[in-house]
Amino acid sequence: MSTRPVPDPLLDSARGLWEQLAAVPVSFPSGEGVRVVTSPESRFCPAGWVGVVVLGGSALVTAPGRQAAAIVRDAFAELAATAVANAEAVREVLPVARVLGPAALAYVSAAGFRPVADSVRSAxxxxxxxxxxxxxxxxxxxxxxxxxxxxxxxxxxxxxxxxxxxxxxxxxxxxxxxxxxxxxxxxxxxxxxxxxxxxxxxxxxxxxxxxxxxxxxxxxxxxxxxxxxxxxxxxxxxxxxxxx
Incomplete structure (x- = not known):
């Protein structure tokens, strides 16, 4: 008997943000999948680049055109979802001119926030x-x-x-x-x-x-x-x- 994943509101909010920034109707795949879409207006990355965001073990990838999307989709079929944001792994499967990142994406809720207290200096x-x-x-x-x-x-x-x-x-x-x-x-x-x-x-x-x-x-x-x-x-x- 399968069990449903435990809801994670913080992860859901983060994914909702990046799904909107993809600038096309798309959602993160379930499980540990990789989804590649064509989106010239993507806000994942500089114009004309390929943007990769991995959240919660699944990946959403935007490409500036159909040809680039096809190349990336074929190349990333060889990689695990968590590896598509690894610059070294990506260089093994794609012709890469430049990369920006990787950068960690972190979020906090009001309940999880740990503010600085009793600091010698205050902001x-x-x-x-x-x-x-x-x-x-x-x-x-x-x-x-x-x-x-x-x-x-x-x-x-x-x-x-x-x-x-x-x-x-x-x-x-x-x-x-x-x-x-x-x-x-x-x-x-x-x-x-x-x-x-x-x-x-x-x-x-x-x-x-x-x-x-x-x-x-x-x-x-x-x-x-x-x-x-x-x-x-x-x-x-x-x-x-x-x-x-």
Whole structure:
């Protein structure tokens, strides 16, 4: 006698988000399947690329055209669902010019959230377009700044100062399906001091209070550890592929 899967509202919400971002009518396959669809307008990845999202052990893949979709579908038939977001495994079966990621996708509910408490430093709320964020971005450098995306946040910014200067900040951009895509940035000289956890906690609390689903997308282990410390659950992985 088979048993039904235990409902997971957090996973269902995450899948609903990415199904909408696929920009065509589609759903994640059941079990551990891989579904490849043609979607030139997909928001999984840059225009013209192949986008891969694995959530809960099944994969949804968007391709920019029918020919690309056919190539990817045939190639991914050789891979397990969890492997299609593994850059090394993908390179074995596809002609790859560039990849972005993989990035872990993590989410948190109000019940699972573990806010920072009794911190020596507390986060200050500032407007999301405040000039001090641009100064922090200069300190952090282009790559980390683009990853954080603080120039695109629609929320207030939550910042920590040292000697009067903003050295860490977080905020979120509102995505479809009432999702809060969180970005965190810390000046290089102030990393590994718990500041990302402080500002990330403040941004997450603000999103939850607004009835939003916080999403934390991270490629580097340090950022993933911050999310896990705040109670986020890693539910899957995202990868973008430019075919060669």
């Amino acid at each position: 200050e709320q500032r407007p999301g377009d405040h000039a001090e964020l641009r100064n922090l971005e200069k300190l952090a450098g282009r790559e980390d700044t683009e990853e954080a995306g603080l120039d695109e946040i629609t929320s207030p910014a939550f910042v920590v100062r040292a000697d009067g200067q903003v050295v860490a900040a977080a905020g979120y951009r509102t995505w479809p399906r009432r999702t809060a895509h969180i970005g965190v940035l810390t000046a290089p000289a102030w990393r590994r001091r718990g500041l990302a956890r402080v500002v990330g906690s403040a941004a997450t609390a603000h999103a939850l209070a607004a009835g939003l689903l916080p999403q934390w997308r991270a490629r580097v282990p340090a950022s993933r550890q911050v999310a896990l410390a705040l109670g986020f659950r890693e539910l899957g992985t995202q990868l973008s592929i430019q075919l060669g």
